[in-house]
Amino acid sequence: MKKILIVEDEHELALNIQEILINLEYDVVGIFNNAIDVLDYFIDGSADLILMDVLIQGDLDGIDLCYKLKDKLNIPIVFLTAYSDKSILERISKIMYDGYLLKPFTIESLRSAIFLGLEKLKENENTKQISSTKNTLKIRDKGFLVPVPIYDILFLKADGLYTKVFARSKTYLIRDILKDVLGDLPHTTFVRVHKSYMVNVQHISSFNSKELQIDEYTIPIRRGFYKELHKLTDAK
Structure with a gap:
C-alpha cells in the first residue's frame, strides 16, 4: 500500500482528503499544516508521495518547502491550491513538481494526479535497482x-x-x-x-x-x- 503525506492548511479539507485516499486504498501517514513539522517527520519517516498545499502556516509556504524537500529527497509532490494567479504559477514552474490540482478538485482528478506521480516514483525505483548491482x-x-x-x-x-x-x-x-x-x-x-x-x-x-x-x-x-x-x- 502506497504511503501519502498530506500537507494542508485547512484541517477539515485535510480530513476529507484523508478519507478519500483511504477509500482509494492509500495509506495516509500524516497530516501537517506547516513546514517545520514536515521536515521533522522526514528525519526518520517516509512517504511515497506528498499532497502539498501552497499556502500553509509558518514562514515557509508549500513552494518553499518543496524546494527544501526536493533538495534532499527523491519524492513526488503534487500541489493543491485555490490560487491560480500568475505569480504562484511562475514560482511553481521553476521547481521540479509532479502534479498540480486547483481547488476544488474532483475525486477522479485527485486519483489521476496521484497515479501519475507514483508512476514517476516507480521509474526512480527501477533506476535504483539497476544502480544497486554496481560495485x-x-x-x-x-x-x-x-x-x-x-x-x-x-x-x-x-x-x-x-x-x-x-x-x-x-x-x-x-x-x-x-x-x-x-x-x-x-x-x-x-x-x-x-x-x-x-x-x-x-x-x-x-x-x-x-x-x-x-x-x-x-x-x-x-x-x-x-x-x-x-x-x-x-x-x-
Missing part, C-alpha cells in the same frame, strides 16, 4: 561525482535529512535520508542495525547484544537484533 556508490563531493568502492564503505549514519558515509579513506555527506541510500547498496552486504546506522557486515570486528565494533567506531544495535546479526556474520 561503487556514486557520491557528489565538492562538485565532483566520486565512485566510492562498495567494499571501502564501513558504515552509514543518519544525519537529519542527510546521510554520512564513513569510508576507509574519507567521510562523505550526501543529500539523501538513510532509508533511501539503502536502495543503492547490496542488501547481502549492508544491513540497518539501528534507526540511525547501516553497516557493512564484512567490516564488523566484534559485537554483543547492545553494540558492534567497526575499526575504531562503536555502533549501537537495535534491541533483539543480536541473533540476526549472528546469522549475517556467520554467512560471511
Whole structure:
C-alpha cells in the first residue's frame, strides 16, 4: 500500500482528503499544516508521495518547502491550491513538481494526479535497482561525482535529512535520508542495525547484544537484533 503525506492548511479539507485516499486504498501517514513539522517527520519517516498545499502556516509556504524537500529527497509532490494567479504559477514552474490540482478538485482528478506521480516514483525505483548491482556508490563531493568502492564503505549514519558515509579513506555527506541510500547498496552486504546506522557486515570486528565494533567506531544495535546479526556474520 502506497504511503501519502498530506500537507494542508485547512484541517477539515485535510480530513476529507484523508478519507478519500483511504477509500482509494492509500495509506495516509500524516497530516501537517506547516513546514517545520514536515521536515521533522522526514528525519526518520517516509512517504511515497506528498499532497502539498501552497499556502500553509509558518514562514515557509508549500513552494518553499518543496524546494527544501526536493533538495534532499527523491519524492513526488503534487500541489493543491485555490490560487491560480500568475505569480504562484511562475514560482511553481521553476521547481521540479509532479502534479498540480486547483481547488476544488474532483475525486477522479485527485486519483489521476496521484497515479501519475507514483508512476514517476516507480521509474526512480527501477533506476535504483539497476544502480544497486554496481560495485561503487556514486557520491557528489565538492562538485565532483566520486565512485566510492562498495567494499571501502564501513558504515552509514543518519544525519537529519542527510546521510554520512564513513569510508576507509574519507567521510562523505550526501543529500539523501538513510532509508533511501539503502536502495543503492547490496542488501547481502549492508544491513540497518539501528534507526540511525547501516553497516557493512564484512567490516564488523566484534559485537554483543547492545553494540558492534567497526575499526575504531562503536555502533549501537537495535534491541533483539543480536541473533540476526549472528546469522549475517556467520554467512560471511
